[in-house]
Amino acid sequence: MRAVLCKQWGPPESLVVENLPDLSAGPDEVVVSVKACGVAFPDVLTIQGKYQIKPAFPFSPGNEIAGIVSSVGSNITAFKPGDAVLGRGKTGGCAEEVIATPENLWPLPAGVDFTVAAGFGMNYATSYHALRDRGQLKAGETLMVLGASGGVGLAAVELGKMMGARVIACASTEEKLETCRRFGADEVINYETGNLRDAVKQLTGDKGVDVIYDPVGDRFADPAVRCMAWGGRYLVVGFAAGAIPKIPLNLALLKGCSIVGVWWGGLTKADPKRANAVFAELLAMVASGKIKPYISATYPLERTGDALKDLMTRKVQGKIVVVTGR
Ligand SMILES: NC(=O)c1ccc[n+]([C@@H]2O[C@H](COP(=O)([O-])OP(=O)(O)OC[C@H]3O[C@@H](n4cnc5c(N)ncnc54)[C@H](OP(=O)(O)O)[C@@H]3O)[C@@H](O)[C@H]2O)c1
Structure with a gap:
């Protein structure tokens, strides 16, 4: 072979x-x-x-x-x-x-x-585990997804919308943002050409976003944390842009927010029963056409x-x- x-x-x-x-x-x-x-x-x-x-x-x-x-x-x-x-x-x-x-x-x-x-499998399982189990995302909350047209990012956009959130998708080109719209994003931000904090302020007023899904890290993370709403959850998913960012912890204090780690591979080892239940649920959604990878x-x-x-x-x-x- x-x-x-x-x-x-x-x-x-x-x-x-x-x-x-x-x-x-x-x-x-x-x-x-x-x-x-x-x-x-x-x-x-x-x-x-x-x-x-x-x-x-x-x-x-x-x-x-x-x-x-x-x-x-x-x-x-x-x-x-x-x-x-x-x-x-x-x-x-x-x-x-x-x-x-x-x-x-x-x-x-x-x-x-x-x-x-x-x-x-991995993209949807990571994002479902992230949004539901780790981020406690609720219907009516605002979810911001970085790297939103990528593998885990686009799954988070689609699942976030399915869970009843208002979804703000961030990506680097107009073509990628158009894909995010197709998968349910309510609003989009080009975080390469625009100022993320100004754009979020325009979309949410002074409130900010409730949950941030971050598979990108590096220079994108610090401005994103500054967009959090009071009591928000910042989901640390990955570092596709390279560096593992260092977040000033006073931001967590000032926003009363949580910085929450997500690792699907870790869950499959630590709690295989739970991981298999998440996977089976998603497989049924793919089979019924509820989600469309x-x-x-x-x-x-x-x-x-x-x-x-x-x-x-x-x-x-x-x-x-x-x-x-x-
Ligand atoms: N925690 C977990 O359980 C878990 C599971 C799977 C994956 N991950 C991690 O999540 C991250 C994304 O994985 P993925 O498979 O979704 O990757 P992907 O499909 O390549 O998506 C990554 C996105 O990051 C953005 N990006 C920004 N700067 C980048 C750079 N320098 N190089 C590459 N991409 C860059 C890109 O969007 P723009 O061009 O729009 O910025 C791209 O769409 C990785 O760090 C991966 O290890 C974590």
Whole structure:
């Protein structure tokens, strides 16, 4: 089977594609023939050794897969060869095969294609967990999303609207802002060309925003915290712009606000039952069409490096997915 491999920390150009022996399942494992694998900013960080999790070399990037079960271990009863599935691999997903365990696999619902199945999980789960569990977002509150046309950002826009919030989307180009409008943003701000604080003041008066969803960090974070309403919640989701910002804590005091960390991967380890319940709820929403993940591009397996490069250079909207051609 072909696999994209990271053999040393480095940029996307340092990934290689190699032929490896086919995988075989241990007694409690499932081998999935991968059709599609979602990739995201954490993969960009992981291959450079900049992510909080550092896999052993060589590894394949990508964690969210959809495909067909090709073989199962002797103890597996929940799946059989030929089943269409989605889920998280134990081994990296940018490969023609992955090994998975049954608790991280779900049957593919009718009407959901492999690309969407591999492209919604992490973004929507992160944003749903963030807004509902960590941010306690309520209907009628104002939600501001930074990096709002990106993977987790666009999911937060769509889910925030579904939860009854007034959604203000922030992004760097008019085209990206138009995408945010399409996914439900009530108002938009170009935070590259405009002054964020002035724009928020114009939209909310002196009140500010109740919940801020921040997957961007760096120079965008400080002005955003200054836009918080009294009693607001600032959700720390990621640092796509580079630096981990240092926020003066007096701002939390002055605004009576909370600065709240969000880590979906951490929840899957700390409370797998809760994480699986969140995931199952979202999968049902995708299957019923209540949420409509935006897959803006697909890349063949050998162009995985280009996919990660596009994420690094702010070219991606919504989600991108690598397809194996299997
Ligand atoms: N906490 C969690 O559980 C969790 C889960 C998934 C992802 N994350 C983190 O969330 C962040 C976003 O992930 P994602 O997959 O949604 O990424 P993405 O699709 O690439 O979106 C990131 C957005 O950040 C903005 N951005 C600003 N400066 C940037 C820069 N220098 N380089 C790249 N993007 C920049 C871009 O929008 P504009 O051009 O409009 O500014 C882009 O749309 C990452 O830090 C990732 O590690 C966290």
